[in-house]
Structure formats: structure tokens, C-alpha cells
Amino acid sequence: MAQSEVMAKSISTDRLNECLERAECNSSAIDNMVNRIVKTYCKPLDDYMQQIDDILKSGQEVSDEELDDFALNIPSLIYFASEAQEAVGIREDVARAIRAEVFNIARQHAKGTVADKDSVADLTSQHELVATVVYQRAYKKIRSRIDAAYEMLNSIKKVMSRRIASYGITESDRL
Numbered sequence: 001m002a003q004s005e006v007m008a009k010s011i012s013t014d015r016l017n018e019c020l021e022r023a024e025c026n027s028s029a030i031d032n033m034v035n036r037i038v039k040t041y042c043k044p045l046d047d048y049m050q051q052i053d054d055i056l057k058s059g060q061e062v063s064d065e066e067l068d069d070f071a072l073n074i075p076s077l078i079y080f081a082s083e084a085q086e087a088v089g090i091r092e093d094v095a096r097a098i099r100a101e102v103f104n105i106a107r108q109h110a111k112g113t114v115a116d117k118d119s120v121a122d123l124t125s126q127h128e129l130v131a132t133v134v135y136q137r138a139y140k141k142i143r144s145r146i147d148a149a150y151e152m153l154n155s156i157k158k159v160m161s162r163r164i165a166s167y168g169i170t171e172s173d174r175l
Helices: 003-010 015-059 064-109 114-124 126-174
Strands: none
Touching: 015 064, 015 126, 064 114, 064 126, 114 126
């Protein structure tokens, strides 16, 4: 019997479902915390990107004035989102330091073998680890939004350049 077949037979479906449910429940709470942090810092950028998306989905051609507006506002929004990302990064660093402190204190007071002490310290510092993960994920989500905003800005620049070139050709054709 292959090793994968043995493993498949040894996995209890009930236990697996229970584990999946616990993971889903806990990750949902963490998602909510992460999204709350991201929304706090990225709402202006999110709202503006939604406004751009609405204009693009309208089917109307984007006007030169709208492109100018996009090109001027997106860098400003990126600036403030980047500042927020660093603030979240600092919170992640602090959460990591707190977790290390709780872990070390718990390990120091634990009895037993090294493995026993590590187990106690891991369990004791589990909430601090989750706090670190929350800030870590928020940081990554903010980074992702900033990257997407840069992509949008680059696309806007390309459209503007193409329009400028088109207007240049049109003007020379008239002369």
C-alpha cells in the first residue's frame, strides 16, 4: 500500500471537518480584524479606486480632465497609504516584541524538559502571535493596494501619452 493511501485511511473525516470549521471560524475573526485595520488606513484610496472603476464600467470614454484628475490624485493617495503601511509595520514589530516577551517569561517559569517549556511558552503566547499575524496581513493587504494603485497610475500615464501622441498627429494633419 502506498504511503498516500495509508495517510488517507488514517485521517478521520470528522476530525478533519472539525479542524476546518475551527480554522474557518478563527480565520473569519482575523479577517475582520485585518479588514478593519486596512479600511481605517486605505478608505480614501479604496473609495477613489472605486470611483475610477465606476467611470471605467460606465462605458463612456474617460475624458482628458478625468485622466488629469486621476494622475494628480493617485500619487497623493499612495503617499498617505504608504505612511499608513509603515504605521502598521511598526505595530507588527511591537506585537512581535510583546509575543517574544510573553514567550520568554512563560518559558522561564515553565517546568519540565526543553520541549515541555517550549510547548507551554507557545501556548501562553498564542494570542500575541495572532496579533502579530493580524498586523502582518494588514501590512500585506495595504502593500497590495498600493501596488495596484501604482499599476493604475502607470496605465493612466500610458493612456495620456497615447492621447498626447494622437493629438500631435491630428494637429500636424490639420497644418
